[in-house]
Amino acid sequence: METKLERINEKCELHFIATIEGEEWKNAQQKALVALAQNVTVKGFRKGKAPLAQASRLVNPRDVLDRAADKFVQKAYKEMLENNEVKPVLQPELAVNDFSAEKFSRTFIVVTAPEVELGEYKGITIEKKQVRVYKAEIEEELKAMADSIIALAIKEKDNF
Numbered sequence: 001m002e003t004k005l006e007r008i009n010e011k012c013e014l015h016f017i018a019t020i021e022g023e024e025w026k027n028a029q030q031k032a033l034v035a036l037a038q039n040v041t042v043k044g045f046r047k048g049k050a051p052l053a054q055a056s057r058l059v060n061p062r063d064v065l066d067r068a069a070d071k072f073v074q075k076a077y078k079e080m081l082e083n084n085e086v087k088p089v090l091q092p093e094l095a096v097n098d099f100s101a102e103k104f105s106r107t108f109i110v111v112t113a114p115e116v117e118l119g120e121y122k123g124i125t126i127e128k129k130q131v132r133v134y135k136a137e138i139e140e141e142l143k144a145m146a147d148s149i150i151a152l153a154i155k156e157k158d159n160f
Contacts, residue, residue, distance in 0.1 A: 017107045061101075
């Protein structure tokens with residue numbers, strides 16, 4: 001498995017490209033074929049007990065590639081997060097670069113939290129302003145609240 005990581009700091013993005021090919025990709029396809037063959041019913045055999053050569057004729061080759069690709073994507077993404085200490089804030093976007101029986105390559109576009117540098121914040125003082133509230137203002141606000149509730153109640157009676 002080959003991997004490449006590109007950091008795009010302005011957008012807090014990482015572009016992680018993972019590629020698998022050659023013998024490793026063939027082994028992944030073989031494991032996928034064995035797993036899919038377990039669910040195939042071949043006449044004369046119990047389900048999952050048929051020889052692989054016979055069961056593999058009934059398995060769709062595209063399903064084999066899809067399953068192998070899914071397993072590879074899970075493994076590659078997990079390794080990328082662990083090895084690079086990446087903490088994504090969203091699910092990654094996925095783009096397929098190459099998908100064939102010989103090679104599979106996928107790009108993960110991962111959004112991370114931005115790196116923030118704090119300025120000088122210690123020793124800052126803020127002036128507290130005294131706010132005066134008069135009894136007339138309180139009474140006025142309470143009356144406005146009561147009137148808005150009454151208006152709603154009257155509208156509800158009109159609708160029924």
